[in-house]
Amino acid sequence: MAAWQVLIDFESDTKLSEEMAFDVSERLGEHGAVPSFELGGTQGSIVMCVDAEDVIEAARQGLEYTGQALPDCKLTPNNLEVTEWGKAVEHLHDPLYPEVVGYAEIARLAGVTRQRARMFPKIVDFPKPVIETAQGALYTKSAIEAWLERRTRKAKKA
Structure with missing residues (x-):
């Protein structure tokens, strides 16, 4: 079993709200989930940590947890990134902006x-x-x- 960072970008069939973001954080708290929503819009993303045997299982779990966290929304994923936890932590030190x-x-x-x-x-x-x-x-x-x-x-x- 290994730890993986899963990032899912999606589009929702309903408008996303600040309250929904708090709900996601609460529902996926054990996974350290961090939602980012276009407030009043339909675009969003969630990054979380999952434990899985391999990258495919980590992706499946991430998609499943995202759907469970927003049960009243029909979500269409448009980007899915799965990274080994150690590599994800290394990338935290990369600057967001060029020098x-x-x-x-x-x-x-x-x-x-x-x-x-x-x-x-x-x-x-x-x-x-x-x-x-x-x-x-x-x-x-x-x-x-x-x-x-x-x-x-x-x-x-x-």
Whole structure:
């Protein structure tokens, strides 16, 4: 017997409410279930822990428990993910958002001054910012690194 994390995304034939989310948490409390509903809408998801012999049994149990937790709804699953518990815990440390950098970090990565880095957005193929803050634009670090790599290759060819 092994522990599995089961995530089920579904659509309901009835509108989902905050009260229904509390009911799911209570009914599936022994499985540590966490519901997430589009309040007033029909989309939802539930993540829970189940003990099962294998991935197929874990998926079956997750679907069964979800149906039992929302007995007055006809649910249509549209996504089902089953992950070994240890792997699921490892993924908790993965950042939800990509690493972002500002002009000081871009200058350091490019080996130029901050003033020069602030001129980069005027270059046609420079990445677009993902966030605009009062202190300035923020860019994904991976996009900046890829752009700098392309820029370096072009400079070497010339």
